Amino acid sequence: MRHGLLTSAILGLTLLAAGSAGAQTFDAAVKRGTLKVCIVETAPYALKTPRGHWIGHEIDVAKRLSSDFNLTPEFVPVTYEDMMSRLAEGDCDLIAASLAIEPDRLRQAWFTRPYGESEVSIVTAGTHKLADLDKAGTIIGAVAGTPAADLAKARLPLATIEIFPDLIAAERALESGAVMGLAYKAPMIVPALSRSASLWVPAVTMLTSLSP
Structure with a gap:
């Protein structure tokens, strides 16, 4: 049974930190021309096709966000266990995942508004x-x-x-x-x-x- x-709420994680750190992350993405997005391969949010293409809800969100800023999305596979540390280390600019809002995470990063449960x-x-x-x-x-x-x-x-x-x-x-x-x-x-x-x-x- x-x-x-x-x-619990799920949402997309945005910039690394509040204030200047978040602004610096975005500035670096603009200079590169790419938006590095950490994702967790989990159906139906992010899946890799046999041909190597990423599909899923979080992929669509990341592509739309990248398009809004004239950037090319670059997907970085991570796990739930290491995604916050990978974000902090600069391996990605943001996380797009079914990520619950928790106090420890709020101290480390900015979140978008929840878009699902x-x-x-x-x-x-x-x-x-x-x-x-x-x-x-x-x-x-x-x-x-x-x-x-x-x-x-x-x-x-x-x-x-x-x-x-x-x-x-x-x-x-x-x-x-x-x-x-x-x-x-x-x-x-x-x-x-x-x-x-x-x-x-x-x-x-x-x-x-x-x-x-």
Whole structure:
């Protein structure tokens, strides 16, 4: 069963810092003629086609922003775990990703206004109540650097939260039975997991719904 944990805002990350640092970042992009955009390869936001072309919602946002300033977008693949450090190190001018607004991130960078929401849920291969998962010996998977990992730890303090480097590895663990459930953001997880005939993902049961 898919259990909803929380609804959180997602948005595009803009300049590196407030004030002069942000202005310097933009000035450098104008001089280069390119806008370096850090992206996380996650459906349906950013995907690379077999021919090597980037597509997805965040790609469209980055292309439109680049076009508005007569710049050429340059996409830099990163992970949720290292994207803020890559931004700070100057590997990109901005991040376009399904990125939740968090206090630590607000101290490091400017954000745009939120342009969407994502629901953090737990998907299991059978029918379970949320209370069934919060037990010693239960292993729940999550992807490194995602809000889902932190939420799972907070809402399931008795369970073991196993962190995986990416969604593909986490899916495999769920399919093999190595973890009882997988915490991740919907709707991305549903089409990804539906490829496996052995997994049953029924309707969402919301535990909490919060506005950003």
